[in-house]
Amino acid sequence: xxxxxxxxxxxxxxxxxxxxxxxxxxxxxxxxxxxxxxxxxxxxxxxxxxxxxxxxxxxxxxxxxxxxxxxxxxxxxxxxxxxxxxxxxxxxxxxxxxxxxxxxxxxxxxxxxxxxxxxxxxxxxxxxxxxxxxxxxxxxxxxxxxxxxxxxxxxxxxxxxxxxxxxxxxxxxxxxxxxxxxxxxxxxxxxxxxxxxxxxxxxxxxxxxxxxxxxxxxxxxxxxxxxxxxxxxxxxxxxxxxxxxxxxxxxxxxxxxxxxxxxxxxxxxxxxxxxxxxxxxxxxxxxxxxxxxxx
Numbered sequence: 250x251x252x253x254x255x256x257x258x259x260x261x262x263x264x265x266x267x268x269x270x271x272x273x274x275x276x277x278x279x280x281x282x283x284x285x286x287x288x289x290x291x292x293x294x295x296x297x298x299x300x301x302x303x304x305x306x307x308x309x310x311x312x313x314x315x316x317x318x319x320x321x322x323x324x325x326x327x328x329x330x331x332x333x334x335x336x337x338x339x340x341x342x343x344x345x346x347x348x349x350x351x352x353x354x355x356x357x358x359x360x361x362x363x364x365x366x367x368x369x370x371x372x373x374x375x376x377x378x379x380x381x382x383x384x385x386x387x388x389x390x391x392x393x394x395x396x397x398x399x400x401x402x403x404x405x406x407x408x409x410x411x412x413x414x415x416x417x418x419x420x421x422x423x424x425x426x427x428x429x430x431x432x433x434x435x436x437x438x439x440x441x442x443x444x445x446x447x448x449x450x451x452x453x454x455x456x457x458x459x460x461x462x463x464x465x466x467x468x469x470x471x472x473x474x475x476x477x478x479x480x481x482x483x484x485x486x487x488x489x490x491x492x493x494x495x496x497x498x499x500x501x502x503x504x505x506x507x508x509x510x511x512x513x514x515x516x517x518x519x520x521x522x523x524x525x526x527x528x529x530x531x532x533x534x535x536x537x538x539x540x541x542x543x544x
Contacts, residue, residue: 464478
C-alpha cells in the first residue's frame, strides 16, 4: 500500500505537482463532474493510499467548499485512513466574532465543517485578529504557517526598506519583517467606514521621506486600503513604494489602481493564482508536511 500521496482538483494540478515533487510522493487528481443544475460530483482516484494530502486553496470559497466536502466523504468511503487538508488561503476567518446581533460566527461554522472531515489542516498566513490557535476552531490539529518575513526578504531583494503595515493589526507582520531585514517599521491607523471605504493616517510620517518603502499585508482583496496607503506614502515623500501581500485576492483592475496610486512593484505568494505571484509555497508546505511521509 502506498503510504502517502498528494491529490487535488485538475484546476490545481500545477500546485499539486510542485508539492508532490517536494515531498517525493505520488500525485493524483480528482475528476469533478458538473451537472446541468450546477451540482458537482467528485470521483477520487482509487490508489490505496493510507494518507492523502489534499491541496485546495479556499479563495472563491462559496464555489470551492462544497466540492471539497464531498471529496472528503468520497475518500473516506474509498478507504483512506488519514486526510490532511492543505489550504494555503483559508476562507471565512474575518468573521471571528458576532459583531452585530443577527450575524453568524462564520469562522466556527466553516471550521466545524472542515475539522469534521479532515484529520489535520495546514494553512498559510491566516487572516486572524482575535484567534490565537486554529486547533480550537477546527477541533483538529491545525497549523498556520507564517511567510510574511520570507516574503519581505524576497521583496526587499537585499535592500533594507522601511517596512509599513496598513493598519495596527498588521503590526506583528511589520515587526517580524523589519527584524529579519535589520530595518525599521511603522504602521497606519485605520478606521473602517465600510467594506470598500477606510480612513488612514500614518503614525510616523517623518520616517518616510526619501526612503524606499515596503508595504506589507496578509490579504489584498478590494485594494482600497493599500491604494490609499500607497498614495499617502508617496505624498509623504517615499522614494519608492513596493507592495507585498501573502494572498492576492484581487483582479487586474485593482492591480492597475494600485500601480496608478504609485506602487512600483507588487508581489504575492502563489496561495491564490495571480500575475503578481513571486513566491512559491511548495517548499514551506513540504517542510510542514514532511512528517506525513515518514509516519
